[in-house]
Amino acid sequence: MRTAHTALREASLALIAILVLGATSARLVSGQSQTATADKPVRIEESVQPRSVLPSDPGDDYFRSIYRDFYNSYKLGPEDQIALRIQGQPDYSIESATISPVGRIFHPLLGELDVAGMTVPKLKERLTLELSQFIIDPKISLSLLSANSAKIGVIGDVSHPGVVVMARPMTVLDAISASGGVSDTGSKSNVTVLRQMGAGRSLIKNVNLKRILEGKAEPEENITLQAGDTIIVHGNTRKKISSFTSLLGFGHFLGFIRGL
Secondary structure, three states: OOOHHHHHHHHHHHHHHHHHHHHHHHHHHHOOOOOOOOOOOOOOEOOOOOOOOOOOOOOOHHHHHHHHHHHHHOEOOOOOEEEEEEOOOHHHOEEEEEOOOOOEEEEOOOEEEEOOOOEHHHHHHHHHHHHOOOOOOOOEEEEEEEOOOOEEEEEEOEOOOEEEEOOOOOEHHHHHHHOOOEOOOEEEEEEEEEEEEEOOEEEEEEEOHHHHHOOOOOHHHOOEOOOOOEEEEEEOOOOOHHHHHOOOOHHHHHHHHHOO
């Protein structure tokens, strides 16, 4: 006989599959990305409707805060795409530019610019200052169109829920530590890793972080993460995986983490 836990697990898997399929389909319709060449600075590219990496309707306030924090702290790198618009200056606006493998873009007024390692707000400040030498009081809008670094989602009862960029190989413990650790309301023995397998399929892995921290776990229990994984730290009360899958915007968040 199936237990209530088994039924909940199967229902969650079905819901996640539906949500991921929806996010994947939306991405496939949105268009194709562009890539840079290794030996040339990136030039201005045409784009009919450049789309910010942040959704116009992120859904639940929980995810809206996560996207905002990611946007403000994310450091640009090769293959990321940005858009620069200057009010009243279409000739000097860039609808879509891919950062080259050496971390540069090209602007017709400023020439080659090293932008890798800068956040979007910092780059906007720099461009405003440098463009003011050529344009009186430039009004700049800078958007991150595509963030192509490997990402991990960490949500639930952690100090700082959000997106962790994988600058190196990471385990479950590494990602949770990078998110400030388990909060006072979180359960160290009840952690879930959602791994998107493609074709709308997801794999759920349960992790007992308490055993890892106490040195009682086998090495393989501290799972090595893959780009696109999402970690959910459950609460000590009644919060289960279904509490997060029911949040408006959860499906888009999974797609965002996977880069769809």
